[in-house]
Amino acid sequence: MQLQQNWKLVQQRIIDSCHRVDRNPNDVQVVAVTKYVDVDTTQAVLDSGLNQIGESKVQDAVPKWKQIGDRGVWHFIGHLQRNKVKEIIGRFQYLHSLDRWSLAQELDKRLKQRGESMKCFLQVNVAQEKQKNGIYSHELKDFALDVANLSSIEIVGLMTMAPLTPNSEEVRPVFRELKRLQHELQQLQHPQIKVPHLSMGMSQDFEVAIEEGATWVRLGSVLVGKRS
Numbered sequence: 001m002q003l004q005q006n007w008k009l010v011q012q013r014i015i016d017s018c019h020r021v022d023r024n025p026n027d028v029q030v031v032a033v034t035k036y037v038d039v040d041t042t043q044a045v046l047d048s049g050l051n052q053i054g055e056s057k058v059q060d061a062v063p064k065w066k067q068i069g070d071r072g073v074w075h076f077i078g079h080l081q082r083n084k085v086k087e088i089i090g091r092f093q094y095l096h097s098l099d100r101w102s103l104a105q106e107l108d109k110r111l112k113q114r115g116e117s118m119k120c121f122l123q124v125n126v127a128q129e130k131q132k133n134g135i136y137s138h139e140l141k142d143f144a145l146d147v148a149n150l151s152s153i154e155i156v157g158l159m160t161m162a163p164l165t166p167n168s169e170e171v172r173p174v175f176r177e178l179k180r181l182q183h184e185l186q187q188l189q190h191p192q193i194k195v196p197h198l199s200m201g202m203s204q205d206f207e208v209a210i211e212e213g214a215t216w217v218r219l220g221s222v223l224v225g226k227r228s
């Protein structure tokens with residue numbers, strides 16, 4: 001019940017944000033981040049019409065699939081260790097956190113073994129925060145060119161996490177910079193680096209992210225509440 005209400009409110013906020021900048025709300029998709037909640041709530045999220053599920057830990061996601069079965073499109077959004085790569089292949093269709101070359105190589109190797117491919121966002125540490133993962137902006141072009149050579153990895157866009165701050169206006173330059181980086185990569189006109197998508201915006205800053213061009217927002221607490 002609460003979930004339905006939250007989702008309705010979020011939908012309206014997405015529409016309002018789009019209208020402020022003349023965007024089509026259909027161009028913004030929501031990953032419902034269920035990392036805080038149990039299997040039943042994750043199930044309820046799927047029942048409420050949210051089909052894109054985001055998880056940030058392999059050990060939390062695996063038991064959920066086992067119970068939920070073949071429903072939903074799963075997005076891995078957290079830091080991924082190399083030794084966990086084999087566990088996500090075949091289940092997660094998107095990786096939002098491709099943030100280093102060693103991970104890209106391992107992923108490509110395992111995907112090839114399985115004859116699969118994966119849609120990946122290159123994670124950029126725009127604000128250069130020491131505690132955050134991601135490629136620095138000035139290294140992004142070379143990283144993208146390297147990853148483009150790995151045929152099992154489909155680069156679909158860029159992802160960033162903005163600094164945590166109570167004032168969402170402060171993060172606007174971070175989102176704007178990711179948009180600029182997208183444009184820069186698109187100017188390479190490289191067939192393997194199309195980067196149509198921007199995965200940016202979480203519960204506290206998704207409206208600003210949408211105003212700055214987000215096509216995927218990753219929403220946890222605003223939909224399902226905080227970890228209980």
Ligand SMILES: *Cc1c(COP(=O)(O)O)cnc(C)c1O
Binds near residue numbers: 033035
């Ligand atoms: C947890 C998480 C989110 C969702 O966070 P909320 O603030 O609860 O919306 C989004 N993206 C990533 C990478 C996360 O780890």
